[in-house]
Amino acid sequence: MEPRMSVPTENPLLKRMQKIIPGTTIRLPSKGIFYKNGELDVDVQGGEIIISPMTTKDELIIRSPDMLFQGTAIEQIVARCAPQVLKPTELFAKDIDYILVMLRKLSYGNDIIINFTCPTCVLKADKNEKVTPHDYPVSIDYFIRKSKEITDLTKYQISLNNGMNVKLRPSKFAEMIKMNQLNDNVTTPDELEEIITTSILAVIEAVDDVDNQDFIKEWLKKIPVLTMKEIVDKIAEANNWGPDFNYKINCKDCETEHDISYILNPVSFFTLPSSQETSKG
Numbered sequence: 001m002e003p004r005m006s007v008p009t010e011n012p013l014l015k016r017m018q019k020i021i022p023g024t025t026i027r028l029p030s031k032g033i034f035y036k037n038g039e040l041d042v043d044v045q046g047g048e049i050i051i052s053p054m055t056t057k058d059e060l061i062i063r064s065p066d067m068l069f070q071g072t073a074i075e076q077i078v079a080r081c082a083p084q085v086l087k088p089t090e091l092f093a094k095d096i097d098y099i100l101v102m103l104r105k106l107s108y109g110n111d112i113i114i115n116f117t118c119p120t121c122v123l124k125a126d127k128n129e130k131v132t133p134h135d136y137p138v139s140i141d142y143f144i145r146k147s148k149e150i151t152d153l154t155k156y157q158i159s160l161n162n163g164m165n166v167k168l169r170p171s172k173f174a175e176m177i178k179m180n181q182l183n184d185n186v187t188t189p190d191e192l193e194e195i196i197t198t199s200i201l202a203v204i205e206a207v208d209d210v211d212n213q214d215f216i217k218e219w220l221k222k223i224p225v226l227t228m229k230e231i232v233d234k235i236a237e238a239n240n241w242g243p244d245f246n247y248k249i250n251c252k253d254c255e256t257e258h259d260i261s262y263i264l265n266p267v268s269f270f271t272l273p274s275s276q277e278t279s280k281g
């Protein structure tokens, strides 16, 4: 028998990797202000967390459609790449968006390529003419630069014209996932009413001194449309923070401006090709 080499108990390669890629510190746009239930590790200060680049397994997780739909993919990726986030589903959706955007940049670089077929060109084209899609490079830094931190907490306390006071809070990642799953195949007024009230209830902490969710939901179903509109507008105003995915491009052929925000979200960033990869035409 050959003498066995002694195997060190700690993998020297992993130790070396930690020195080369120590992780990047990012600051959550919420600055961690609202987190009081152990969502983040106790050593996190001012919402600053460390993220590490994704591994092969992370990539497989984030590209799995079933897991994406259920939100488990994102939950796992955040837990693996940002271990100071202890309860990913309890984080605000905007903080999760921000983590994903930063993680996309850290793991794959700054550029993504959008392959876009111009609808204006399609309309103008003859029946047998085929409109060629073009590649449009988009910089992830653009969205990071435009991301806003929470500054004004008073925006979450609103007074309605009818004299009632509503205490809002940003919506959590788990609630966003639930809403995304609900939105399919909903048609009846009853179902739609349920979706609208549930989504608004998700960002209301209390109305006057009442925090019972059932009471608030019943109230939401009875208030006049104008009051509902007032609440929806105030929610949009209060939620004006975090990364912003509004983006426009000009067609390379006809120069018409198109809003492509609907294609852009932090999850799609992981499925869109980088400039190094070849994009499919």
Ligand SMILES: [Zn+2]
Pocket: 118, 119, 120, 121, 251, 252, 253, 254, 255, 256
């Ligand atoms: Zn065009």
